[in-house]
Each structure stands twice: as structure tokens, then as C-alpha cells.
Amino acid sequence: MAGRLPSVSGMSLIQTPFGFASTAAEVVADIDLTGKRAVVTGASSGIGVETAAALSAAGAEVTLAVRDLAAGERVAKDIGATTGDSVPHVARLDLTDPASVAAFADSWTGPLHILVNNAGVMASPEQYTPQGWEWQFATNHLGHFALATRLHAALAAGGAARIVVVSSTGHQLSPVVFDDVNFAFRPYDPWLAYGQSKTANVLFAVEATRRWAADGITTNALMPGAIYTNLQRHTGGRGSGSVPPELIKTPAQGAATSVLLATSPLLEGVGGRYFADCNETETIDRRGAAPPLHGVARYALDPEGAERLWALSEKLLAEGAP
Template sequence: MTTPRNGFGFATTASDVLDGIDLGGRRAVVTGGAAGIGFETCRALAAAGASVTLAVRNLTAGEQAVRELHGLTGNKQLAVEHLDISDLESVDAFARMWRGPLHMLINNAGVMAIPTRQVSRQGVELQLATNFLGHFHLAQALQLALAEEGGRIVAVSSSAHLMAPVFFGDTNFGFLPYDPVLAYAQSKTAVILMAVEANRRWSSSNVYANALNPGAIATGLQKHTGGLRTPKERQKSIAQGAATSVLLAASPLVKNVGGRYFEDCQEADVVTHRNPELSGVAPYALDQDNSARLWELADGWRQSPAP
């Protein structure tokens, strides 16, 4: 069953999505909220009255972002906390700090196309560790807070997931020759599978999870690729790029919707092969056998590195 179309689309901005919506009393955590679409996501939520915590690796940048957000929105319910999402010890420390309910967890932080193979402190390939594993453990650690008053998990994926499934058996590129694009693609498929499985496990406790493709937006994410290479007509502004995140985090239009993948503020079509536009979602990214398998594997990666 697909989600009914809602009137939004490619050109919709985050402000458009939240027009007329009051988020007073709602609490959000946005990883990587100091720049790019993360910053715009924070701005839109704060402008609608939400209490927003920026979870960032660079506290100086985060504090500057909070000052800017306060100036833009007038909202004083803004905070910044340290979080290195690639390090599970840092994830644990952030989760121990959190008190009270959490209504929106936006897993936005990410890295892309690291030129040479690197691993996290826990020995996991760094793109997989940052984009998927840290957010996986963060969601687990905050699950009870999300369940207190009914929460949503928003997993920022990418059209790049169409370039590779999860390489079960060699997720760490121990045998496969390391390829920065394939490693990134694998991590973004894993992000979708996390949302599918989190929703399957937790929707009964009123915690819903969805994944999304924000679109092609020129941000610091492309620092290893020489910049954005998408044709101009398919590029989005940062305000447009944050729209789908904000929709899934806060809009009543997707209340009690979960386990889906969205792009351009709409549920994406399942595609059988990669198309030139890199649109749609691959079946392997929504497959519940894959999601359950990845969840069980990731649960064990705290004790030993990924295979």
C-alpha cells in the first residue's frame, strides 16, 4: 500500500511543508545539524516552534549554528551536544545525556566517497560506520525516549543506494577491492534497511521510521568528489533538499506511516533496474529478510568488526 500523494514535489521547500504547523512542545535531535540540509532542517523545525538539539562532532561549528538559528527563528529552545556518530562510545555518551521524550530523531549526518579505505574506532569501514552503524545504535539507545509520546525516525539515505546492495559477507571490503562509491552506496542501502527494520520492530510502540533521498544538493558532502555533478535542472537548493526530511519528521500527512522510502516529498516507486535519473527505490533496500539480517549483524559489530 502506497502513501497517498500530498501535493508537494521537487520544488517544495522545508518551509512549505511546515506552513501552518505548530511544533510547540515537540523535541527533535538532528545529527549533523550545523551545516547543509541538516542546518536547514533545524531552522525549519525551530521556526515552527520545536525544541531542537544539534548533535555535532564540531562543537564550535554547532554553537555558531545555534546562534544563527536563534537569530533566524527567534526560538531559544536550541541546544548543541557533542556526537561523533562514527564512534559508538560517543553515541553511548550522547544517549546517556538525553532526558525525557524525543519526538523526532533525524539521522542526517554523513560522509561520502572517502578516497581511501578507513575504519572507525570499532573497526568498521568508515562510511558504513558513519552513515549507518552509528545511527543504528543511536536509534536503539533512544528508542524508549522515542516511545514515550510517539516518535519518528528519519533516515537520510541517497539515490546512490541504487548503485549497490549491502555486501553481506564482506561489508568491510576485506576481500572486495575498496571502491569509495560502492562503499558509499552500500552504506546508504543500509540506512534504508535500518528504517525498514526499526519500523517493523517498533511501530507497535508508536515509533515509526522512514528513509529518504533528499535530492542533489551542493553541500560539503561532495568534498571528495569534486563537487556536485548532477545536471542543473535536477539540482535542488538546500531549502528544497531539507523538505522531505521535514515532511517525515513533522508533517501530519505521514502520521503512522513507516518502513517506506521517499523522494521529492512522495513515497518512491520501486524500480527493477537503475535508471539514468537515479530515481525510485531498489527492491533489495526494502527487503525484510535483508533488513532483519543486517540488524542482527549490526548488533554484533560492537563486540567485533564487521565481516
Template sequence: MNGHSSQQHPLQPIFSAAATAAEVIGHINLTGKTAIVTGGYSGIGLETVRALHSAGAAVIVPARDTAKAEKSLAGLNGVAIEPLDLIDAASIDAFTERFLATGSPLHILVNSAGIMANPLTRDADGNESQFATNHLGHFRLVNKLWPALQQANGARVVSVASRGHRFSPMVFDDVNFIHREYDRWKAYGQSKTANVLFAVALDRRGKAENIRAFAVHPGTIADTGLAKHVAQEDLQRMGAIDAKGNAILDASRQMKNAAQGAATGVWCATSPQLAGIGGVYCENCNVSPVVTEEEFESWVSGAMGRLEGVAWYAVDEGNAERLWELSGRIPNFDKTNNR
């Protein structure tokens, strides 16, 4: 099953790289639709909630810090906040049971919560925390919410990945850094590769029931809490901030603010342009080209002169199935909920 989807190629663009979530949502009407946005109380997650809410959707924001979420979401009447910790299986199960008990269909699920480049920590089962939070928690969440996605008769699941997937493919023989030295950026890259592969495998399982999945690179957004484990000098060296600590904005290089960063995810969640499409990685409100193995080194170094694209290994169908099978073996996972 090696190879990637024939749909992984750019479409005729409608929006520019500088488009905001508000522009993308445009005249789309989500009245009567229900959306869940993890991480929906900061950064691009918050901008995503604002856009979906403005279009009339009933939005639920699962939050590890409900007090912070209430403060961030004040004024967005009708947005519901529910407790959820993505690194805690029991917390995920409790959240999904509460939602399913409402009988509501789930039309949009945006997996925006995540952590980046933190020191080595592990969940209760010994999984490395970036992989556990960014991928395994969302894997469990989606599988548990599957009946509500089916009920929507047309649902989209959007996973916020990153161009950082180029830092590492999936290292299937040592996902949790048991036998190799921990590298926080490789761990981050691996978790983001997992986000992309998850969309590939999820879409394959859902498309017959019109449940479509997407992975997105939002851009480099300095004004979020995601970079709290990254030193100022490192952010400056990466070109994300200037000498005074201000975010550098240049949409042509995918250096965006939060409103621009949320645009591609909102586009994937709502755009009629993506009807009949799924299992693809997107950026700048478009489907991305594939960066081949031959192109990879020059792409990473910047010698190719382009920043767009998804590494071949992150959309490989064989890798996607291998990750799904591995994820389904996490301790205490109810196999009846595993597609």
C-alpha cells in the same frame, strides 16, 4: 520475510518537487516537542533544524565539531549543541546517557549526518568508515535512545539516505571491504542502502508503540560539505555543478538547494499525511515507487526516463532483518539495547 511493505507506493502529492522545508512545515505546531538532528549544522541538516525550530520544537544538535556548530547555529535561540562523534561508540553512549538523564521524551530524530565517497578509512573496530558513520553510528544512537522514543507516545525517526543506494546493495559477505577492492562509490551506495533497510527494520520494531521510521532521498544538493571528497570535474560530469562551479538547480531532476533538500525529511518527520505509515523510502515529499529487479538496469542507465524510485533490494524485509542482526553484532554493543 522477503518482499517489501505494501505501503511503499506514492500518495496523492501535496507539495511539488521544488518545495522547501519552510513550506512543508507550514502551520504545523511543534511546541512542546523535542527533536534531535544529527548533522544539524550544515547543509540539509541545518535547514531541517531551522524548520523544526521555527515550528516551536526544542532542537538538539549533536556535533563532532561543536565550535563550527555554534557558528552555524548562531541566532537560533534555544537550539542546544552537544558533542557527539558517530564513529566513536563511547561518544554515542555518553550523548545518549546525558539525554536520557533529562527525562525528556524524544518526538523526532533526524539522522542527517554522513560522509560520502571518502578514501578508505576504518573505525576502531575495523568497520569501513562510510558504513560505520552513515549506518552503524545511527543504529547505535537509535537503540540507545529507544526509551525516550517510547516515552513520546508518537515518535518519528528519519534517516537521510540517497538515490545513491543504487550504486550497491548490501554485500553481506564482505561489508567492510576486507576481501574485495575498495570502491568509494560502492561503499557509499552500500551505506545508503543500509539507511533504507534500517528504516524498514526499525519501523517493524516500533510501530506497535507508534514509533515510525522513514528513509529519504533529499535530492542532489551540491551546496553542502558532503561532496568534499569529490573532485570538481567529477561533480561537473555528474551534472551537479556548471563550468564555473555553481550548483545546477532543477527540481524536476531532483537537483535542489539545501532548503529544498530538507523538505522531504521535514515532511516525513511532521506531516499528518503519513499517519499510520512507516518503513518507507520517500523523495519529493512523497512515498516512492519500487524499482523492480527487471527494471533496474534501465533505471540506473536513465533509459526508463524517470529518476524516482527505490531499488527493490533496499526495501526487502529479509535484507532489512539480516542487516539488523549484523549491526547488533558490532563490538561492545549492549544487546539489552538491541530491539
């Protein structure tokens, strides 16, 4: 096992036997998820497919929460054929539509052991929901916040449930601008909007763990790595900067950290942290202070900011309730 490095808080950074090149299948190879139930959002493409496939192969009962039911059904059929296990369930979920989120959550019965908040958009053109929410903030954070809070009772019933939040090193582009999350007073910038939404993902993990740890629920965030998927449809197939070819991952490698956080015994009882390449990454105070695609900005782990975001999210959802 890799050595442990001191974190800024004084706690040791969690290190695992896995790393950059590990795949989701390798991470979950020795883990039995029989009897566990999992939901993966955005599981009709990219790393969501690989995440769902790995969980299913380990024995979990998986639900693919997707906007496109036809695409979800195709993926579910492929997973069932590939793993030789039961075919995952498919349910519609539009994270930008509070009514859709409510319908999905309200239809869930029984415990939920793993929730992977995987769906997302990146650097999309300026767009707003009918409630006036900026599209990336609404998709990447607010919809997932609504989903998790509505599923809280099911997660608590799971006993030791885990929420996994797919963030990005793009969070280093911007903190959450609390006074203007919807770009009402500043010119819209697709990368600042993306960065803000990805910071919100990490802050959610911090506050959800604080609030729900007593229910046995822990939440961690992660950077999956640079992977060419449909996520880059608005950026010409590129991220916010040029990524060296040697740092590009396959979707199976990109899903590894998500699956690790969802299943590894090394993460039992651990929450409110941020991982990259299957290991907890260091806290930084400026961009470039960590290796490429690593590092978590201190503002993304700030407990006061996390609590403030939770309150803001509740307020926005209450105002935009159908």
C-alpha cells in the same frame, strides 16, 4: 493533492501537495511543534542546518548533534536569530565513536519525538575506525543505528515518535554485501561503499518500523535530492554522475523531504518507506527504471535483508563496544 500511484506491493504510494521545489519552511508552515523535542545529527552544515531551522521555527525544542561544537554553536545562534525562537541546544556526537554515541544517548533525559539521522559522508577515501569498520558504513549506518537503539526508550516515551533517515539514490549502486561489509576481501571502492551504506539506511527504516511500531515509533528513509554541500568534499563537488542543472536543489529544498517525514500529518503511522521530492517513490529492479534521482531498489526494502542487517549491526556493536 497529487494522485496516488499503485506500488509494487499493492499499496498506494503516498503522495503529498509538495514536490521538487518545495522548501523545508513551506512544508512545515502550518504545523505547530510546540512541546516536541527533536535531534538532528550533522546539523552544523548543509541540509542539516535547514532541517533544524525549520523544526525550530515550528516550535520544536531542537538539539544539534554535531562533531564540531564550535560550528554547532554558530548555527544554533544563527537559527535563534533568524527564527526569533529559542536557540537550539548543541551536543557533541561522533558517529564513528561508540563511546561518543553512548555518551550522547545516555545524557538524554525525557521523551524524544523526532530523530533525524542526517549526518553522512560520501565517497570518502578508504578509511577504517579503530574497530575495523569501513568509514562510510560506520558513519552513515552503524553510528546512527547505535544512536537510535540507545534512544529507543526516549522515542517510545514520545508516544508517536518519528525517525527520519537521510539515504540517497546512491543506494542503487550497491546492496549491503553482508559477507564483506568492511571490504576485507574485495578492493575498496568509495562509491560501492557509499551505496552499501545508503542501502543500509533504508533497510534500517524497514526493520525499525517493524520492531518499534507497537511503541508508536515509525521510521522512513528519503533521498533529499542533488544539493551542493560539504558532503561532496571528496568528489570535487560532484556526485557519482553528472546531474543536470535543473535537478540541483538549494539546501532549503533539500531539507524539505526530511522535514515532511518528521512532521506531516499525512505520514502519521506510516513507516518503512522511501521518499524523494516529498513523495513516496516507486520500487525498481534495475537502475534507470525510474526518473532521475527517484526509485528505490527492491533489495533496499527487503524485510529479510532488513532483519539480517539489524542482527549484523547488533553483533558489530557488541564486538566493538568500548
